[in-house]
Each structure stands twice: as structure tokens, then as C-alpha cells.
Amino acid sequence: MPRSGSGKELLRCLEFVARTHHRDFNEAAVLAGLPLENHDLTPSVFERAAQRLKLASKIVQRSVEDINPALLPAIVLLTNNRACVVHSIDKAKGSAEVIYPELNDAATEIALDDIAEQANGYIIYCRPEFDFDKRADDTFKANHRHWFWGVIRENRKLYKDVLIAALLINIFALAMPLFVMNVYDRVVPNQATETLWVLAVGAFVAITADMVLRLMRTWYVDLAANRTDVKVSSSILQRVLAMRMADAPQATGSFVSGIQGFESVRQFFSSASVNALVDLPFVVFFIAVIAIINPYLALPIIVGALLLFLHALATQHKMRSMAEDSMRASAMRNASLVEAVGSLALVKTFNGQSKAQATWEKSTIYISRSAARMRVLSASLATSGTWIQQTVAISMIIIGVYLVIAGNLTVGGIIAAYLLSSRAMAPIGQAASLLGQYHTAATAMKSLNDVMARESEGNDDASKQSKPILNGHIQFKNVSFAYSNDTPEALSNVSFEINPGEKVAILGRNGSGKSSITRLIMGLYHPQKGQVRVDNIDLQQINLTQLRRNIGYLPQDADLMFGTIQDNITMPSETLHAEQLVQVANQVGLANVTNRYPDGLNHMIQERGRNVSGGQRQLIALARALINDPPMIILDEPTGSLDHSSEDQLKRTLLENTKVKTLIVVTHKTSMLDLVERIIVVDSGKIVADGKKDDVLHALRSGRVGAG
Known part of the structure; x- marks a missing residue:
């Protein structure tokens, strides 16, 4: 992210652009609660400031000569930590109309080459968002952006790349089973070593591509998660600091514990969880491929998947209840800790150590037992998933042997189907093992939704009257x-x-x-x-x-x-x-x-x-x-x-x-x-x-x- 140390210049540039687009500019509302550096606006928080003026903004790395005239006025970041607004460009004359903040919005015509020498290579485009007026029915108005899912949608391009990578990874997963099947069914009987090498080279290319795609997918998921983490964490604290005193929490410790629950939400959207969930739809793809080899071989996988699904369904209510109880107990324990430490002198003076210790230990024991029961349920899903996966493999081999004897299947087909069965069952087992983590994250999300739903003081509301100086009446x-x-x-x-x-x-x-x-x-x-x-x-x-x-x-x-x-x-x-x-x-x-x-x-x-x-x-x-x-x-x-x-x-x-x-x-x-x-x-x-x-x-x- 580029830097512009003269935050006042950048703020004045934003003010000029806002007024150009007929937006009321209230400096206090625009800057309220933003993480400013030395009370100055910086490019890193410019987008958030512009949003309060209902302006969509984007910082791009671009030369002045390449500015899109349709997106003017645009803010140009200059060297020496300065900024200016390019209001219009005349390509024929090779000049531009520029507004420097220090000249009080007076336009100056300057050669494009001169501006290019001053620019640091970054441009900020700002465009007004569409405003619904009072005549528009609420039914047809755009929904308010959710504090979490809205940020996830911002990264939809990255998640689209993750889905494309998952599609290619699962297609390349066919390489090894098909390679083995062809080797056993065609190469070995015919001693076709030339075909063997052709197949081997193809399989090697496929597994190499698979490795690269897996690395890329993990990188994309982690990049999206990091972006989400930064934005959501910032919005949570901003909401907490902006909430009305009437909505302030009665117990600071339990309130903070609820906010810390975002960590479980963040972990659920990590690469391991997302990769497992993205691979889940491809179970149908692998079952279809196995059915092409022989329909009877797909039956054990379908039955195994149904059994695992029913087992997971049976544990849902209990896992959800334990996750909610565990979070409540954790909040109570955190509240008692914050209260005891914050009032340590009081606790010592009036011999309150025993009561504080008893409250802490009682909560800890309950949390430990709940966590242990949750782990047992999660382990039962994982172990049953392993058992079902192995049972499915054995069943497929048994069915395959009878099909080979009947002349309806080759040995290579059995091996290929066996390899594909593990790829089909693995996502189901992984998804089942994530249920405990899901319920913990869902419970934390409920708590965070309550925090984010609390009414704000509205200091960032630009429609409020601006009174920089008051008389004291x-x-x-x-x-x-x-x-x-x-x-x-x-x-x-x-x-x-x-x-x-x-x-x-x-x-x-x-x-x-x-x-x-x-x-x-x-x-x-x-x-x-x-x-x-x-x-x-x-x-x-x-x-x-x-x-x-x-x-x-x-x-x-x-x-x-x-x-x-x-x-x-x-x-x-x-x-x-x-x-x-x-x-x-x-x-x-x-x-x-x-x-x-x-x-x-x-x-x-x-x-x-x-x-x-x-x-x-x-x-x-x-x-x-x-x-x-x-x-x-x-x-x-x-x-x-x-x-x-x-x-x-x-x-x-x-x-x-x-x-x-x-x-x-x-x-x-x-x-x-x-x-x-x-x-x-x-x-x-x-x-x-x-x-x-x-x-x-x-x-x-x-x-x-x-x-x-």
C-alpha cells in the first residue's frame, strides 16, 4: 500500500471529490473511529473514509498518462507525501486541470509530463454509489452489507479461483487410477513398454499439476482468510467503540470472550476446512466415474456415505448444545478472571481469593468436561468414518472379484475403483470431522451478530449537522x-x-x-x-x-x-x-x-x-x-x-x-x-x-x- 504522509492533503482531495459528486462533507463523521496516523488520513484507510460518503473507491498502480478520463476526477498520490486531484485531461494539448489542496480548490492547468514527474505511480478512483430515495420500496432496496458475509463476497474472485483449482485437482485425481487400470489391463498383457512410458509421462504431468494446484488453492484460501481477518477484526472493534453507552456490556469479561470467538470463525474458514468443503461436491463425480467402470462398485460408496451422513446427523443436536454451553461457561470464566484481576486489591483486602478461585475452577471443570465430550463425539465421527471407508474398500474388492470371475470387470478396473473410492470417501469423512468446529464457529457467530447489531452512536453519519465550533448554549x-x-x-x-x-x-x-x-x-x-x-x-x-x-x-x-x-x-x-x-x-x-x-x-x-x-x-x-x-x-x-x-x-x-x-x-x-x-x-x-x-x-x- 502506498503511503501519503500529508493526510490533510489527502483529506482535502477527498472533500473536493465528494463535493464534485454532490456529497455533504463532514470531516468529523468521515474520520470518526478510523485508525489514523498522527490524526491524518492515509491511503490504507482511504476506502473506509470514502464509503462513509457513499463513494466507491479503489487504489490502482497506474501512470498519469493512463488515467481513464471517464473516471475523473481522480486523486493522484505524489512524491514527498503529497496528493492532488486531476479534474480533467486534454490529451490533444498534453495537459490536465489539477487541484492542489494548498490552493483552496483553485484549478491549475499543468502539463501531463510535469504531473507524471511528481506522481508516485498510484491513482485513487472514486465513483458515487447509487442512492435509493424515499420513493423506492424497501423490498427493492439493496440489502445492508453483512459485517462478515459482505467481506467474504469481496473476495469472491479468490474463492472462484479456489473452485476452479478444486475442479482441476479432482479431474487430475483420475490420472493415477486410470494409469494403473491401463497398465494392468493393456500394458502388462501386451508387454507394451512404449505405451507404459507414454502413460507414465502423462501421469507424472498430472500429479505435478495437481501439486501446483493444491499449493495455489491453499495460498488463495489463506489470502482470502487473511484479508477477511483484517477487515472483520477492524469492523468488530469499530462497532464496539461506536456503540451507545446504553448498550455497553454489563460484564466486560464475558463480552470480550464473545468477541474472541471470532478466532473460531476465522479458523473454520482456514485452508483445511475450506478445502474439505470445496471437495465435497466432487464425491458425486467420483461415484459417477466408478459407476462407469461398473455400476455395482458404486453401491458400497453410496451406502457408506449414507451411513456416515446419518451418524453425523444423529450427533448434531448434542454437539450444538455442548458448543453453546461451553461458550457460555467460557464467557463466565473470562468474566470472573477480568473482575478478579481488575479488582485485585479489593479481592485481597476482603479475602475474596477463595470465592474467585472457586468460580474459576467450577467454570474450568465444566468447560473441560464439555470439551472432552465434544472431542469424543468428533472422534466417533472420525473413527466411524475411517471404519466405513475401510469397509467400503473391502466391499468393493469383494464385489469386484465376483465381477472379474463373471467376466464383467478387469483386475485393473478393481484397482482403479479402489483408488477412486478413497477419493470419494475422504471429503465425506473430513466434512464429518469438521462438525464440531462448525458448531463452535456457529455459536461464536451468533454472539458476534449480537455485538454487530448493537446500535451505533452514528459519529460516522455524514448526514448529521457539522458544528466544528460551539458557543456553549x-x-x-x-x-x-x-x-x-x-x-x-x-x-x-x-x-x-x-x-x-x-x-x-x-x-x-x-x-x-x-x-x-x-x-x-x-x-x-x-x-x-x-x-x-x-x-x-x-x-x-x-x-x-x-x-x-x-x-x-x-x-x-x-x-x-x-x-x-x-x-x-x-x-x-x-x-x-x-x-x-x-x-x-x-x-x-x-x-x-x-x-x-x-x-x-x-x-x-x-x-x-x-x-x-x-x-x-x-x-x-x-x-x-x-x-x-x-x-x-x-x-x-x-x-x-x-x-x-x-x-x-x-x-x-x-x-x-x-x-x-x-x-x-x-x-x-x-x-x-x-x-x-x-x-x-x-x-x-x-x-x-x-x-x-x-x-x-x-x-x-x-x-x-x-x-x-
């Missing part, structure tokens, strides 16, 4: 919200409005709904009733990636990711200068922490920030919230783990840096109220007070309003 209109259908409402008929630049504190008892308000503003959840609006736009109509870029958010639980302190702080930042990072670290008081480490901001943080104190975690999370200098800042208990000195420094920083910003502070500390001019009091999911700070505080002190 927040409105709640009759909002009612519950985290699930079986939990009470966290908010009930809540309405309020926060103007741009306003400083507001939200007070209330534990569980009153304060954090729920902040999560709704962040778009992490959507209300069941009412509207949450930012800058007069319903949050469900705005691109959430852009929304979150405009909000500096400190959640109540200041979680950190594995990586350096700098990695954690710069997570939301696309472009950052070192001076910015140092400045923010100093502002929140983080410099006092990093100065203690020899590697400073490059100090490594363990998962969830386990190797730093709660206060240090909070300072890092605060720096992360402020690093982009956003117009809105939402802080949920920002000083809960800070000492008085750190709290005072944070207050000074916020007073200085939020003069023109919208600030929302959820707090239990009255000292933090110095930052605000208005207070909203929440109790049992309802707003019980909303007004100027002094008025609300007076009401609270006089007992006219209840809050914690």
Missing part, C-alpha cells in the same frame, strides 16, 4: 431519562437553560441525577423523553465527535489509559505543541507531580491509573479536560481527591481561564462555589431550585430547599 427541555428499562428514572421532566459563558454549579444528594445531566450533555446517553440541545441543535442531530471536541469533561471517575502521562493528557488533542502541554500541566498543578519522576510527563501509567494516587489521577484527568482550550467545561467533582493546596491552584486556574467559557461544576464542596454565579439544585431526578448563587444558598440554609 445548553438547553434541557422536559427531559426524562433512565439508564435501562428496569431501573427508576435518574431524571424526571427536567428543564433548564445555560447561556454561553455562564458559570453554573449543580448540587444535590448522592444519586440525585447530577452526573446523569453531565452524561446527557456529553451525548453518552439519550433521554427517553424530551430534548437536550446545544446551540439550539438537538444532540441526536449533531456529530458527537465535534460536540466532545468542544467540551472539556472531567467525569466523576477519573479513569486513565495505559501509556505515558503525556499520552493520557493529549488523548483528545489532534495537534499539540509541547509548550501547550507544559502550560496546562503547570496550570492544574500537575507539574508538582511530574517533577518527582525522572521521566516527567513520559512516566508510564498502568491500566486505569493503578500506579498513581487518586489525586494524581484527578490532576491528569483535569489536564486532559483543559488541553484543547474548549469553549465548554464540565467538571464532575473536580476536587474530590485533591488537597487544599491543589484545590486552591485549580480554582485560580479556572477563574483565569473560564472568563468567556461555559462552566458547569458538579460538587459537594462549598469552596468550589466561588467559581459560579448560578446554582441548580437536583433532588430525586428533579430540579428543586435554580437561581442566582446567593439566593439559592440562602434558601438552602433556611431549609426551604433540600440538597446534599
Whole structure:
């Protein structure tokens, strides 16, 4: 895959092509969740970005002179990690109309030879996909592409080559039986050594071709499997990261175990399995060839195949049940492991080792027994298949002897039929032995279908409104919200409005709904009733990636990711200068922490920030919230783990840096109220007070309003 380090140029080229084809371009939607390098678009992920604009794209290795004029405009990748758009070509003049991103879409006429000198040999063609409008009946609309089978269909050319190779391999499989039959029936009786050599050369050519075709078939299957693995694995993680918080798994370990089940699906589509299944239809071909030699010789194979099929059919229900039970037990075991390791200090402190060990061992014993029973069933199919295959061979020889005595068959015919019988029975036995693997893969597919069916936040939806810069006007209109259908409402008929630049504190008892308000503003959840609006736009109509870029958010639980302190702080930042990072670290008081480490901001943080104190975690999370200098800042208990000195420094920083910003502070500390001019009091999911700070505080002190 070619590289184009100037991802911004490539993105601007995509934008020009999209607008040429009348596609609305929303940069945040186009790039949301893609594996960018330094926040830049690269050719390796260009196709996925174009798909979000309903553009079909393909990167081809081609010179500028060979560009197909019917497919213009096309993107030309240039040397020095640059890109441009060729809008039109005039072959008579030997020139082209080119758009360079740095010239703001202005067209420039350049000689084809000059463009060819700059090009690196790769062209990206983009064409619009067909759009069905609302008049089209859903019955006639194209089906949505399945997350797995859609990728398999992308590789249909490779699988077509696999089928062609399988056809030729099975035709060449006739070479040895026919060679042996002719040697015994014609060469030996007539001592025709010249014919022997002709037949031998033909057989050698056939087995050599067979070897080459087998290697090619295996290579094609593995190539298709690798392509599928990369694309499907990427789409699974993309779906997981894009799913709504309302659909987030309750048990992380079991959820991850279900995703890991894709490994069994991938293994089932490996070369061994696919080759066995592709060879299965040719059983009929070999039976027909044997029947040509003598119809009676085909009877044992037909009976043997039916017996093996009935045996496999009888074990289906049990194998399917064991595969499902085994996967559930594996998910439970994985969940207990993740929970125990993630809460290791808790387990040790309250002596929970015995319970965790018992849960693990109970699940392991069950999984081991299920696996053993599955292996026994699979072994019974394999051994019965071997026994049936050998019985079929013996039966054919017995029938063949009687046919030879009766003068209806030659000795060479018996040997040829015997060799062909093994080729006929082998695919049936292999397919039967794959049943256990099939049921494991089918169970994993069900689990993955559930994951892929979960609703997405829609950050890659280009139809959502693009708002790169927000003013900070927040409105709640009759909002009612519950985290699930079986939990009470966290908010009930809540309405309020926060103007741009306003400083507001939200007070209330534990569980009153304060954090729920902040999560709704962040778009992490959507209300069941009412509207949450930012800058007069319903949050469900705005691109959430852009929304979150405009909000500096400190959640109540200041979680950190594995990586350096700098990695954690710069997570939301696309472009950052070192001076910015140092400045923010100093502002929140983080410099006092990093100065203690020899590697400073490059100090490594363990998962969830386990190797730093709660206060240090909070300072890092605060720096992360402020690093982009956003117009809105939402802080949920920002000083809960800070000492008085750190709290005072944070207050000074916020007073200085939020003069023109919208600030929302959820707090239990009255000292933090110095930052605000208005207070909203929440109790049992309802707003019980909303007004100027002094008025609300007076009401609270006089007992006219209840809050914690």
C-alpha cells in the first residue's frame, strides 16, 4: 500500500471529490473511529473514509498518462507525501486541470509530463454509489452489507479461483487410477513398454499439476482468510467503540470472550476446512466415474456415505448444545478472571481469593468436561468414518472379484475403483470431522451478530449537522431519562437553560441525577423523553465527535489509559505543541507531580491509573479536560481527591481561564462555589431550585430547599 504522509492533503482531495459528486462533507463523521496516523488520513484507510460518503473507491498502480478520463476526477498520490486531484485531461494539448489542496480548490492547468514527474505511480478512483430515495420500496432496496458475509463476497474472485483449482485437482485425481487400470489391463498383457512410458509421462504431468494446484488453492484460501481477518477484526472493534453507552456490556469479561470467538470463525474458514468443503461436491463425480467402470462398485460408496451422513446427523443436536454451553461457561470464566484481576486489591483486602478461585475452577471443570465430550463425539465421527471407508474398500474388492470371475470387470478396473473410492470417501469423512468446529464457529457467530447489531452512536453519519465550533448554549427541555428499562428514572421532566459563558454549579444528594445531566450533555446517553440541545441543535442531530471536541469533561471517575502521562493528557488533542502541554500541566498543578519522576510527563501509567494516587489521577484527568482550550467545561467533582493546596491552584486556574467559557461544576464542596454565579439544585431526578448563587444558598440554609 502506498503511503501519503500529508493526510490533510489527502483529506482535502477527498472533500473536493465528494463535493464534485454532490456529497455533504463532514470531516468529523468521515474520520470518526478510523485508525489514523498522527490524526491524518492515509491511503490504507482511504476506502473506509470514502464509503462513509457513499463513494466507491479503489487504489490502482497506474501512470498519469493512463488515467481513464471517464473516471475523473481522480486523486493522484505524489512524491514527498503529497496528493492532488486531476479534474480533467486534454490529451490533444498534453495537459490536465489539477487541484492542489494548498490552493483552496483553485484549478491549475499543468502539463501531463510535469504531473507524471511528481506522481508516485498510484491513482485513487472514486465513483458515487447509487442512492435509493424515499420513493423506492424497501423490498427493492439493496440489502445492508453483512459485517462478515459482505467481506467474504469481496473476495469472491479468490474463492472462484479456489473452485476452479478444486475442479482441476479432482479431474487430475483420475490420472493415477486410470494409469494403473491401463497398465494392468493393456500394458502388462501386451508387454507394451512404449505405451507404459507414454502413460507414465502423462501421469507424472498430472500429479505435478495437481501439486501446483493444491499449493495455489491453499495460498488463495489463506489470502482470502487473511484479508477477511483484517477487515472483520477492524469492523468488530469499530462497532464496539461506536456503540451507545446504553448498550455497553454489563460484564466486560464475558463480552470480550464473545468477541474472541471470532478466532473460531476465522479458523473454520482456514485452508483445511475450506478445502474439505470445496471437495465435497466432487464425491458425486467420483461415484459417477466408478459407476462407469461398473455400476455395482458404486453401491458400497453410496451406502457408506449414507451411513456416515446419518451418524453425523444423529450427533448434531448434542454437539450444538455442548458448543453453546461451553461458550457460555467460557464467557463466565473470562468474566470472573477480568473482575478478579481488575479488582485485585479489593479481592485481597476482603479475602475474596477463595470465592474467585472457586468460580474459576467450577467454570474450568465444566468447560473441560464439555470439551472432552465434544472431542469424543468428533472422534466417533472420525473413527466411524475411517471404519466405513475401510469397509467400503473391502466391499468393493469383494464385489469386484465376483465381477472379474463373471467376466464383467478387469483386475485393473478393481484397482482403479479402489483408488477412486478413497477419493470419494475422504471429503465425506473430513466434512464429518469438521462438525464440531462448525458448531463452535456457529455459536461464536451468533454472539458476534449480537455485538454487530448493537446500535451505533452514528459519529460516522455524514448526514448529521457539522458544528466544528460551539458557543456553549445548553438547553434541557422536559427531559426524562433512565439508564435501562428496569431501573427508576435518574431524571424526571427536567428543564433548564445555560447561556454561553455562564458559570453554573449543580448540587444535590448522592444519586440525585447530577452526573446523569453531565452524561446527557456529553451525548453518552439519550433521554427517553424530551430534548437536550446545544446551540439550539438537538444532540441526536449533531456529530458527537465535534460536540466532545468542544467540551472539556472531567467525569466523576477519573479513569486513565495505559501509556505515558503525556499520552493520557493529549488523548483528545489532534495537534499539540509541547509548550501547550507544559502550560496546562503547570496550570492544574500537575507539574508538582511530574517533577518527582525522572521521566516527567513520559512516566508510564498502568491500566486505569493503578500506579498513581487518586489525586494524581484527578490532576491528569483535569489536564486532559483543559488541553484543547474548549469553549465548554464540565467538571464532575473536580476536587474530590485533591488537597487544599491543589484545590486552591485549580480554582485560580479556572477563574483565569473560564472568563468567556461555559462552566458547569458538579460538587459537594462549598469552596468550589466561588467559581459560579448560578446554582441548580437536583433532588430525586428533579430540579428543586435554580437561581442566582446567593439566593439559592440562602434558601438552602433556611431549609426551604433540600440538597446534599
